[in-house]
Each structure stands twice: as structure tokens, then as C-alpha cells.
Amino acid sequence: MKAFFPLPVMALALALLAGCAQYENKRGVEVSWQNSVTQGLTRGASTRKDVLDLLGPPSQVIALDDETALYYLFEHSRGEGLVLVVYNRMRIDTRYDRAIFFFDADDTLTDYSTRVYAHDE
Amino acid sequence: MGARAGLAAILLAATLLSLSGCSQWHYSMGSPLAQLDVPRAEDRTALGEVLARLGPPQRVSASVSGYLLAWEHWHVRENALGFSLGLKGTDVLAIDWGDLRYKGEYLLLSFDREHRLASVSQSAWDSHGGGGRAIQPLFSFVDVLDSDDLTGSMPQHRWGSDLMQRLPEALNRESSPDTGEAGLEQRGTPEALGQRSLEMR
Numbered sequence: 001m002k003a004f005f006p007l008p009v010m011a012l013a014l015a016l017l018a019g020c021a022q023y024e025n026k027r028g029v030e031v032s033w034q035n036s037v038t039q040g041l042t043r044g045a046s047t048r049k050d051v052l053d054l055l056g057p058p059s060q061v062i063a064l065d066d067e068t069a070l071y072y073l074f075e076h077s078r079g080e081g082l083v084l085v086v087y088n089r090m091r092i093d094t095r096y097d098r099a100i101f102f103f104d105a106d107d108t109l110t111d112y113s114t115r116v117y118a119h120d121e
Numbered sequence: 122m123g124a125r126a127g128l129a130a131i132l133l134a135a136t137l138l139s140l141s142g143c144s145q146w147h148y149s150m151g152s153p154l155a156q157l158d159v160p161r162a163e164d165r166t167a168l169g170e171v172l173a174r175l176g177p178p179q180r181v182s183a184s185v186s187g188y189l190l191a192w193e194h195w196h197v198r199e200n201a202l203g204f205s206l207g208l209k210g211t212d213v214l215a216i217d218w219g220d221l222r223y224k225g226e227y228l229l230l231s232f233d234r235e236h237r238l239a240s241v242s243q244s245a246w247d248s249h250g251g252g253g254r255a256i257q258p259l260f261s262f263v264d265v266l267d268s269d270d271l272t273g274s275m276p277q278h279r280w281g282s283d284l285m286q287r288l289p290e291a292l293n294r295e296s297s298p299d300t301g302e303a304g305l306e307q308r309g310t311p312e313a314l315g316q317r318s319l320e321m322r
Contacts (some may be wrong), residue, residue, distance in 0.1 A: 009127075027278055043169070060279040062301040064183035064234075071181055073277045087143045094150040096275070100175040102168065102236070111236065113172035120228070 007094035021090070028074040029059050032115040041088040041109060048107040054097070064107030073098050076117070132191045146199040148272045151179060153194050154226040160238055168236035176279070177205045178230075179275065183302045187233040191305050195225040197271050199264045219265035221250035227307060250309075277301075 032055050041050065051070060052058075058070040074097040081090040099114040158174045160166040168188070178190035198221070205215040224247035231240045255264035276299035283300060284291050296316045298306035303316065312322045 027274055060181075060280040060301050062181055062183050062188075064302075069181060069183075069188070071177075071277060073275060075274055075278070087140060087145075089145045089147075091147045092149070092272075094143065094148070096151060096179055098179065100172070100177045100181060109170040111172055113177045115176040 017085045019083040021079070021083060023079045025077040025079075026075070029056070029072045030096075031074045031097045031116055032056065033072060033097075034116055035114070036048070038099070038112070038114055041112065043109055043111065048101075048103045048109070051101050051109065051112075068103050068107075070101045070103075072100075108116040125282060142203055144199075144201045144203075146197075146201075146268075148195070148197040148268075150196075150272070151192075151194040154192055154228050154243075155194070157228070159241060161230060161239055162241045164238065166238045168232050168238075171230065171232075171238060175228075179303045181299070181301055182305050184231065184304060186237075187231060187239065189305050190230045190232070192228045193307070195223065195271065197221070197223045197268055199266050199268055201266060213259065215255070217255045217257075217265045218253075220252035221266050221268055223248060223250045223268075223271055223309075229305070240248065273308070276306075283308060289319060293317070293319045 009013060037054060040046075041054070048068065048070070055070075055072060059073040062069040062070040064084050075094060076097065077092055077094040079090055079092040082088065095117045097116045099112070101112040102110045160171055160174065171190075175192060178192050180189075180191040180193070182189045199219065200221075201217065201219040203215065203217045205213065224245075226245045227243070229242040230238060233239045248269065250271070251266075253263075255263050255265050257263065279299060280301065283294055283297065290297070293316075294300060295318070296303050298304050298316055306316070310317075312318075312320065
């Protein structure tokens with residue numbers, strides 16, 4: 001009995017010291033470029049003002065001579081961790097929701113593309 | 122006597138447990154590029170069609186001849202093993218070992234001023250990113266792993282504050298890959314060379 005005494009106590013101590021962790025980190029422009037929002041945009045007809053009215057200020061503006069591109073980015077990280085004192089493990093998964101819109105010299109939309117990740121992707 | 126021996130064993134085990142540990146950090150950034158339908162450069166595909174096939178890029182920049190668009194996927198893995206005799210946050214005889222591996226894919230497309238595909242470049246890697254061992258008797262000065270430059274957030278978040286950086290970085294704005302007008306940069310690119318060398322980081 002003496003020989004087995006420490007084992008259950010040690011197991012209990014380990015169980016008390018163990019834990020888990022979870023965290024979420026979000027950065028960037030709030031996602032508002034779902035298909036239901038952008039389907040009203042038309043290449044060759046919509047303007048930069050239309051896009052800005054719909055989506056608000058972008059993360060980045062890129063200029064090439066008279067052309068411009070608006071880039072929207074939302075960065076979403078999720079972390080899950082296991083803390084067993086002697087062994088600890090953390091897994092962090094980062095996804096990027098993003099949208100890009102190109103405009104010609106007359107501020108008319110020429111090309112665009114959007115991507116929004118589903119929560120379980 | 123037996124109870125004392127048991128208590129001593131518990132204390133010894135608890136002390137050892139609190140002194141040593143193994144940690145693993147896994148980072149996954151972006152989505153794998155393998156399933157993307159990458160066009161061929163000789164087809165001179167229109168920008169709109171490429172965006173429809175690949176979705177929005179993660180990095181964009183204007184260039185002298187048109188636009189640069191890049192898609193990327195990274196997986197970084199840190200393994201660390203540590204042992205220290207320090208108590209209550211102090212470091213006494215800290216022994217550390219660490220190892221870093223990273224793998225990823227990068228797809229770079231360039232477009233001319235007519236928004237036609239001009240070139241395609243793709244790479245994939247699975248590399249050892251460094252690591253180290255340390256025995257530090259009194260204080261821990263050195264981290265044996267450093268992956269901050271691989272796991273940081275995207276530069277687009279800092280775009281609006283480019284001119285509010287410290288002076289060497291603000292003066293280098295014309296050459297900075299973070300502006301979207303001076304080319305692109307991969308994660309982990311050394312800062313002491315090339316376009317960032319004048320930022321004196």
C-alpha cells in the first residue's frame with residue numbers, strides 16, 4: 001500500500017495542473033463584402049464611389065498611374081491549446097477574408113473579386 | 122516513515138514537473154494553393170478571369186509594368202523543450218532546446234497594363250527555420266526560437282500609418298514593399314538587405 005500511495009496523488013496533482021486554452025484574434029476591416037452585398041456591382045458601370053459607399057474605407061489603396069485598386073482585408077486567427085504542464089501544445093489557424101476592386105482612370109469598376117470564409121472552413 | 126517517504130516522492134515529482142516542460146506551437150496561415158486552377162502565362166488570361174478562378178490575392182502591388190498579385194499559404198511549427206531550476210519566475214540554470222520548421226507555397230502572377238497575365242511563378246518549400254540550445258546559469262537572455270517575422274500580421278493593416286513610422290521608415294516609403302506600390306515581399310525576408318535596408322531596423 002505504501003508503494004502505491006504516491007501514484008493516485010500524483011495523478012490528481014497532474015489533473016489539477018492541466019488545462020486548456022482558446023483564443024480568437026481579429027484584425028482589419030469588418031467584413032461587408034458578402035455576395036449579397038456586392039452582387040449589385042457591375043463591371044463597366046459601378047464607380048469607386050459606389051464601392052466606397054457599400055464597403056467603407058479599405059485596408060489599402062493601390063495606384064498605378066490613373067488607375068486605382070481598393071483592397072479590403074480581415075484577418076481572423078483562432079487558437080486552441082492543451083496545457084499539461086510537462087507537454088503543452090498550441091495550434092493557431094489564420095484565415096484571410098479579402099476583396100479587391102480595380103478602377104480605370106474614370107473611376108469605373110473594371111474587375112473585382114471577393115472571398116469570405118465560412119466559420120467552419 | 123512510510124508516509125514521509127511518500128510525501129517526499131510527491132514533492133520531488135511536483136518539483137520536477139514544475140521545472141521542465143515541452144511546448145509545441147503550430148501556425149497555419151491562409152489556405153493551401155494546390156487546388157487552385159492556375160492559368161498559364163502564354164494564355165495571357167484577363168485579370169478578371171484570373172480573379173474569378175483564384176479569388177482575391179493576399180498581396181497586391183503596382184509595378185512599373187502593371188500589377189503584381191500573390192497568393193500564399195504557410196505552416197510554421199515550433200518545438201521547444203526547457204528545464205530550469207529557477208523558482209517564482211527567476212531563471213537559475215535554464216537549459217533550453219528549440220527547433221523551427223516551416224513549409225509553404227507561394228504563387229506570384231504579374232499583369233501588364235492592359236490587365237493581361239504576363240508571367241506566372243510558383244514555389245513550394247519545406248525547410249528547417251533554425252533552432253538552438255542554451256545553458257544559461259543565472260538569467261535567460263536568449264530565446265532559442267524566433268518566428269515573429271514568419272507569423273506576423275499582413276502589411277495591409279499598417280498601410281494607413283506608413284507615414285507615421287519612425288523617420289528612417291517614413292523616408293523609405295517609396296521603396297517599402299508594404300505600400301502596395303513598390304513590389305511584394307515574402308514573410309521572413311531579411312530586413313538588412315534590399316528595399317528595407319534604409320529603414321535601419
